Amino acid sequence: MKKISSRTRSRDVARSLVHRSGNLRSHTTQQVGRSESGFVARSTGPNWFGRQLGFGLDLDKSDGGAITINLPESMNFSSDYEMTVLYLMAIRRLAIKKPHKKQAHLAMVNFSGLMRISTSAALVLTAELSKWEDSIRQKLRPEINNWQFDILYKFYELGFFELFRNNPFEGTEAESSGSVQLVRYIKGRTGDTAMTRQLKAAIGKVVGDGIDKWVFLNTGLSEAITNVTHHAYNYEWFRSKDKTWYLTGSYNSESKELKIVFYDQGIGIPKSLPASDIWERALKYLSSFPSIERRRDATMLKAAVELSRTSTGEDDRGKGLQDLLEFVRQRNEGYLSILSLKGLYKFSIEGGRERVKSVHFSNPLYGTLIIWRTVLDA
Amino acid sequence: MELNIGADFSLDPAGRYYADGPASGEQFRELVLKPLLEKLGKSEKLLITLDDGVESYGSSFISEGFGGIVKYGYMSSEELLSRLEFIYSDEDYEFFEGRIREIVSEAKFGSKEYLSSKADR
Numbered sequence: 001m002k003k004i005s006s007r008t009r010s011r012d013v014a015r016s017l018v019h020r021s022g023n024l025r026s027h028t029t030q031q032v033g034r035s036e037s038g039f040v041a042r043s044t045g046p047n048w049f050g051r052q053l054g055f056g057l058d059l060d061k062s063d064g065g066a067i068t069i070n071l072p073e074s075m076n077f078s079s080d081y082e083m084t085v086l087y088l089m090a091i092r093r094l095a096i097k098k099p100h101k102k103q104a105h106l107a108m109v110n111f112s113g114l115m116r117i118s119t120s121a122a123l124v125l126t127a128e129l130s131k132w133e134d135s136i137r138q139k140l141r142p143e144i145n146n147w148q149f150d151i152l153y154k155f156y157e158l159g160f161f162e163l164f165r166n167n168p169f170e171g172t173e174a175e176s177s178g179s180v181q182l183v184r185y186i187k188g189r190t191g192d193t194a195m196t197r198q199l200k201a202a203i204g205k206v207v208g209d210g211i212d213k214w215v216f217l218n219t220g221l222s223e224a225i226t227n228v229t230h231h232a233y234n235y236e237w238f239r240s241k242d243k244t245w246y247l248t249g250s251y252n253s254e255s256k257e258l259k260i261v262f263y264d265q266g267i268g269i270p271k272s273l274p275a276s277d278i279w280e281r282a283l284k285y286l287s288s289f290p291s292i293e294r295r296r297d298a299t300m301l302k303a304a305v306e307l308s309r310t311s312t313g314e315d316d317r318g319k320g321l322q323d324l325l326e327f328v329r330q331r332n333e334g335y336l337s338i339l340s341l342k343g344l345y346k347f348s349i350e351g352g353r354e355r356v357k358s359v360h361f362s363n364p365l366y367g368t369l370i371i372w373r374t375v376l377d378a
Numbered sequence: 379m380e381l382n383i384g385a386d387f388s389l390d391p392a393g394r395y396y397a398d399g400p401a402s403g404e405q406f407r408e409l410v411l412k413p414l415l416e417k418l419g420k421s422e423k424l425l426i427t428l429d430d431g432v433e434s435y436g437s438s439f440i441s442e443g444f445g446g447i448v449k450y451g452y453m454s455s456e457e458l459l460s461r462l463e464f465i466y467s468d469e470d471y472e473f474f475e476g477r478i479r480e481i482v483s484e485a486k487f488g489s490k491e492y493l494s495s496k497a498d499r
Contacts, residue, residue: 190398191399191400192399193390193399193401197433215434215468215470218434219435219436223437223438226393226398229393319481320437322437323437330473
């Protein structure tokens with residue numbers, strides 16, 4: 001692979017993306033219905049990659065348009081949120097289509113520089129790479145020689161390598177030396193609520209006991225899956241095979257921290273709100289905010305959750321998001337985070353006190369990510 | 379009269395409509411709960427076992443499964459609540475009884491006309 005300067009690289013990537021979707025306009029705005037992410041982007045054209053290189057995105061590109069994404073040192077949705085979603089956005093944009101000749105396309109994701117990754121980031125990364133055009137992904141054999149062992153084992157436990165026909169771990173088993181254990185991710189489709197029992201069984205094995213108040217976590221998961229049917233993929237441009245959700249959990253035997261992570265790659269709660277049955281009430285709720293904040297994803301997300309608390313018999317839709325909070329409430333500690341597009345809603349209980357945090361980010365996480373965190377035997 | 383949701387309907391009740399999955403609130407209401415309510419004697423109650431293998435009840439299921447009895451004009455909230463008695467040995471399920479009673483109380487009688495979601499497919 002020819003080494004080129006970052007400036008030349010930036011220009012080459014930007015130019016090649018003009019040809020990616022057969023669209024030769026210099027600024028492409030993807031329309032609703034054509035975009036895989038399902039919403040109108042301000043500018044998703046050829047200059048996007050060029051700009052992101054300036055923000056730290058690390059790519060290598062060959063003459064034939066093959067792009068290698070070099071993952072960063074740390075990926076998580078807290079301290080490294082913006083960088084993490086930047087890489088996920090890049091993978092999303094490159095991985096989803098079968099490329100034409102010399103069109104920029106994802107050829108490789110380099111994990112060797114990745115030193116730390118959270119459970120939720122690992123799940124989302126796995127989900128994004130599972131959308132990698134099948135005909136390309138199935139030919140690949142992950143080159144794991146340079147991976148950090150902790151990272152390698154984490155993805156092995158998650159079941160990541162089963163995405164590839166050439167699974168480097170096929171027929172072998174690896175042993176963990178760390179305190180954090182993940183359970184193999186579960187992938188389901190709309191209506192697959194019974195699959196949450198698999199998670200309960202897997203987590204029970206890892207923890208070595210049942211989880212107190214599990215029924216309330218299951219209620220939240222059940223509603224999250226129902227939401228996938230009603231809102232996340234309720235648009236005609238989503239192909240049937242793409243209407244999926246992902247679920248995993250992790251347990252730290254030293255800190256006793258349990259995390260459950262649910263992810264769908266749908267349109268996102270902020271974008272689904274205007275089409276929902278609670279939109280009229282949402283408009284009233286949003287009118288109390290300064291105009292500049294009203295349409296922000298974080299505000300829309302907060303509206304969706306807060307309004308579900310006051311749903312009435314006439315418009316009994318929308319109570320489901322409150323179900324997500326119940327596990328934390330019943331255990332009286334821990335947190336629930338919902339990340340969707342550029343918004344975060346975090347509900348936590350600490351020392352018996354409830355807190356709500358709402359954050360607006362620069363870059364979107366496509367879809368909806370829900371994280372429950374609690375400490376067992378707390 | 380008795381109804382054990384886990385044994386007589388599903389261990390994984392979830393979702394609102396038929397399209398949401400194999401054990402939706404709509405299916406529960408139309409094929410199980412409503413027929414049983416129609417068979418009750420004058421002051422007879424329906425004893426409903428909530429746990430016994432059922433993992434949980436989401437609001438979507440409760441809203442459509444129980445609230446729908448009122449919403450679609452089959453029975454008023456007051457009458458429905460007077461006919462239901464809930465049984466469970468796991469105290470966590472007291473929460474679900476409370477949620478069912480809350481949703482049924484808030485439902486507006488006859489506020490919607492029922493059209494089976496199966497007709498759309």
